[in-house]
Amino acid sequence: MPHIKSKGHCLSCPVRNRSIFSDLSEDSLEASIKDFHTAVISYDAGESIFHQNDKSDESSYTLRKGLIKITKSLPDGRVQIVRVLVAGDLFGFDGLAGKEYNHTATALTACEVCRLPLPDLSEVRKNNQEVDSSIMSRIIKNLRQTEDMLLELGAKKASEKLASFLLTLGRSDIRSDLNTDMNNDIQWVKLPLSRSEIGSLLGLTIETVSRFISDWKRKGYIKESKGYIQIIDADGLKKAACTEGSC
């Protein structure tokens, strides 16, 4: 069960330098936060922070630790993963444009989030140019990334989707977000999703995902061990899977 650990302490926050407040000096932060009604809440893997179509609780959230998947689903149970959140990401701001949440947020791993009431968010947005533009910029980046996924889902074949997903994982700027634990070996990237979840992200079945990955392992393009993956031959992967530079 989720439980509230404490009121948040922004100055000592583990994601202070990746949050929407990263641009604030210690002084401005201290001044801004004194009226915040923050709460740090823990979730176990598999637990949901909120659900699609639930009434918004008028809070925004910042992910402090762990990974969260944002999903949408059809009445018959089919699920689409919309995006995966990493430490520092802002979410739950849906309430700024509608009464109900548009999607579900579920912990992929044990998580800690910091809840900030929307009125507090609006207040700090009014008072701090930097925070305001940081929030705006994050929301627009979410939009850009979602548009990119639209192209992935609508225009690409299964192998192309899967290859570009793996190649994205391999990008160094992503890796550090995923390998949150002891493992810092630069070659191996933690796979944040199960086969079935990868399918749900890319609009494929678990079998299709499994087949291509197995095939590419046999061909020596990638390696996998204990939930970690390594891209051995990015060019081979691209050539095999990506028509005309689609990845």
Place this chain on the structure above:
Amino acid sequence: MPHIKSKGHCLSCPVRNRSIFSDLSEDSLEASIKDFHTAVISYDAGESIFHQNDKSDESSYTLRKGLIKITKSLPDGRVQIVRVLVAGDLFGFDGLAGKEYNHTATALTACEVCRLPLPDLSEVRKNNQEVDSSIMSRIIKNLRQTEDMLLELGAKKASEKLASFLLTLGRSDIRSDLNTDMNNDIQWVKLPLSRSEIGSLLGLTIETVSRFISDWKRKGYIKESKGYIQIIDADGLKKAACTEGSC
């Protein structure tokens, strides 16, 4: 070729009550706009306002008249339609979160847009709570709608995608946006997209789109005439195309 018609006159703007300034009184609007550097620009059908990967011109745009499609494409030419804009919609705010446009905007019909420099937009956002929250709300609605499309593209079968597209067109709140011309017959909705564009929106080929539509015409679920479409039997359409209430 696009050409600049005039400086915009917000007070007499045809989309005044649907724009980001709709909540402002005439007085506040007059006060706000006096320093705006607006320009009304016309485009013929098929012309583009800006292109994916182009450097942003640091402007936002409001669509005054006509329809615009927002698209993304792959290097090999495959195209995905991201959304269709109607009068009053704000676009081009990409520049708030990156140097390059993330997508292409192309006129589907003859269009008029009003260009507003981003610095002006930021200024009015700072000074007007209402405009600020209107902009924020629009951007988040764009995000919600794009997430919805992700579910459409990733989780649904061809017939389900197409049926929910047609049923959406049939919704009364959409119709008025499309039937901008003389035709006000409530039954018939103007189809804003060609078969090939519908395919590009839903991640299908033109043939697949054509086949299902022909089939549903034969079965009497829909009618079509001169670019207008009518949904005769929404229930039949749902039953035929939509597994377990997927539409």
Place this chain on the structure above:
DNA sequence: CGACCGATTGACTATTTTCAAGTGGTGTGG
């Protein structure tokens, strides 16, 4: 050890795309 769960693999089926030919409407030039 046995139950369970995620992943793999094979065989088969369904869906969608591809390729190709044809239709029908519209507009242009002779």
Place this chain on the structure above:
DNA sequence: CCACACCACTTGAAAATAGTCAATCGGTCG
């Protein structure tokens, strides 16, 4: 006014792609 080209759309047949169903593997945990 007709012949023609052009374009969007339709239709059919074949091929490719991805999904379904089912059996099995391999690791983990009680």
